[in-house]
Amino acid sequence: MATTTSTPPAAPAPKTNRIGLAVLDYKGGKTTLCAGCGHNAISERILEAMYEMGVQPERLIKLSGIGCSSKSPAYFMSRSHSFNAVHGRMPSVATGAMLANRNLLALGVSGDGDSASIGIGQFVHLMRRNLPIIYIIEDNGVYGLTKGQFSATADLGSKLKTGVINDLPPIDTCEMAITLGATFVARSFSGDKKQLHAMMKAAIAHNGTSMLDVVSPCVTFNDHEGSTKSYKYMKDHDEPLQEVSFVPVFEDISVEYHPGTTLDVTMHDGSHLRLRKLEEDYDPTHRIEAIRRLNQSHEKGEVLTGVFYVNAKAPTFIDLLHMTEHPLATLPESVVRPGREVLETVMEELR
Numbered sequence: 234m235a236t237t238t239s240t241p242p243a244a245p246a247p248k249t250n251r252i253g254l255a256v257l258d259y260k261g262g263k264t265t266l267c268a269g270c271g272h273n274a275i276s277e278r279i280l281e282a283m284y285e286m287g288v289q290p291e292r293l294i295k296l297s298g299i300g301c302s303s304k305s306p307a308y309f310m311s312r313s314h315s316f317n318a319v320h321g322r323m324p325s326v327a328t329g330a331m332l333a334n335r336n337l338l339a340l341g342v343s344g345d346g347d348s349a350s351i352g353i354g355q356f357v358h359l360m361r362r363n364l365p366i367i368y369i370i371e372d373n374g375v376y377g378l379t380k381g382q383f384s385a386t387a388d389l390g391s392k393l394k395t396g397v398i399n400d401l402p403p404i405d406t407c408e409m410a411i412t413l414g415a416t417f418v419a420r421s422f423s424g425d426k427k428q429l430h431a432m433m434k435a436a437i438a439h440n441g442t443s444m445l446d447v448v449s450p451c452v453t454f455n456d457h458e459g460s461t462k463s464y465k466y467m468k469d470h471d472e473p474l475q476e477v478s479f480v481p482v483f484e485d486i487s488v489e490y491h492p493g494t495t496l497d498v499t500m501h502d503g504s505h506l507r508l509r510k511l512e513e514d515y516d517p518t519h520r521i522e523a524i525r526r527l528n529q530s531h532e533k534g535e536v537l538t539g540v541f542y543v544n545a546k547a548p549t550f551i552d553l554l555h556m557t558e559h560p561l562a563t564l565p566e567s568v569v570r571p572g573r574e575v576l577e578t579v580m581e582e583l584r
Contacts, residue, residue: 251287251483259284261309271423271449272305272371278426279340279369280309282433286481294330294337298323298352300378301451302344302371321352324359327366328550334560335551338437339366346376349385349404356406360413360442362550367436367443368415370406371423373451374462381454392459406446407541408527411520416441416544418523420537422467423449428538431477435540438481438504441549448536467536474517474526474539476509500545508540517543 247255259280264273283293290312297303299320306315314337318326327341348356348370359368374387381393385404392398410418417439421429429447436443448467450456456463461470475496482503496517498506508517516522523542530537561569571579 250284252289254284254287254290256280256284258290258312259310261311262307264308266301266304266308267451267453269452270301271373271447271451272302273308274423274426275369275371275429275447275449276305276308278429278433281430282437283310286434286437287483288338288437292336292338294327294339296323296327296330296339296341298343298347300344300347300376301373302342302449303347305342305371306340321347321350322355323347324352324355324364328359328362328364331364331366331551332554332556333562335365335556336560339364341366341368343368343370344377345370345372345374345384345386345406349406353385353404357409357413360410360415360444362553363414363416363441363547364550365440365442367433367439368445370444370446371449372406372446372462373449373455374460375451375455377451377454381451388461391461392457394454394457405527405531407444408524410442410444411523411527411542414442414547415444415542416547417443417540418542419444419540420446420448422471422536422538423447424464424467425471425538428473428477431479432540434479434481435477435500435504435506438479438500438502438506439543439545440501441544441547448538461536470534470536472530472533472535472537473511474508474515474537474541475511477540478507478509480505480507498543498545506540506543517541520544 249255266272290310293310293313295306295313295315297306298318316326323341323343327339331339372386374384375381376384383399387399387403389402407418407420419432421432432445436445448462450462450464494510496508517540520542
């Protein structure tokens with residue numbers, strides 16, 4: 234008697250994004266950070282945003298310095314270019330990369346020690362130049378790799394697990410970035426998935442320096458009573474400016490909202506950043522008001538989150554330098570190498 238075997242149903246094809254890639258195409262290596270580290274949640278939001286925005290992984294360049302935060306780029310988008318720089322020196326490497334190839338999408342991942350201490354000089358100049366880059370500070374207020382000392386963003390009066398009290402005032406990287414010239418400045422909490430996810434997508438669409446300060450609790454050294462960057466403190470003191478939503482240019486943007494309660498900012502590529510106001514008098518396109526509101530939040534002991542400032546029309550560093558439309562890295566030698574006559578003229582002028 235003949236027997237028949239049934240063929241098992243084929244597994245469903247994985248869901249793909251608008252460029253035909255699956256979520257697995259945006260994965261990275263297995264994290265070696267502590268279980269529960271806020272940095273891992275940030276990596277997940279980056280991965281999701283890149284997937285949903287349809288970013289080609291090979292177009293992305295991931296840059297970082299030194300620290301727990303700077304290990305993060307290994308944990309997402311393994312098909313992308315990556316460069317782990319010296320402590321505090323990531324901005325200069327990022328600048329060189331973007332000047333060489335303006336077609337890249339630059340993502341810098343830094344920490345509060347990497348940006349606000351040893352790298353603050355480079356941070357300052359990156360912000361004032363408006364280089365096209367997504368610059369994420371994974372901010373936990375301590376040096377996680379060197380056993381939890383206070384960083385320059387630690388709040389006055391905050392306490393370490395050892396009982397040491399911080400007696401120095403903090404640097405607010407968002408206030409500094411707005412003052413210096415960054416054109417998209419926001420703060421979020423690694424535990425606020427919805428807010429951070431929308432901010433990430435808006436940062437990808439923005440043409441200029443997108444500086445995101447993300448409070449990311451260190452579960453090993455800074456997640457205890459007395460810490461102002463712990464999960465509990467953030468949940469108790471988080472004061473959002475607005476509800477953030479983002480509509481990419483390739484999606485239907487004809488959604489309804491009540492006039493006077495939602496601010497719609499058109500990005501350079503036609504995407505829409507929508508901010509539903511929780512405070513009726515706050516305008517994120519007003520630079521001075523953004524700085525005033527940040528200072529006011531410090532006086533109240535709030536941790537203000539949201540999009541503080543956005544300017545979608547300012548020229549970028551690439552524009553200011555009048556760079557050629559073709560990336561320098563792709564120009565042939567016949568174009569970039571000066572001829573003998575030119576070199577002789579230069580030498581003659583130096584005599």
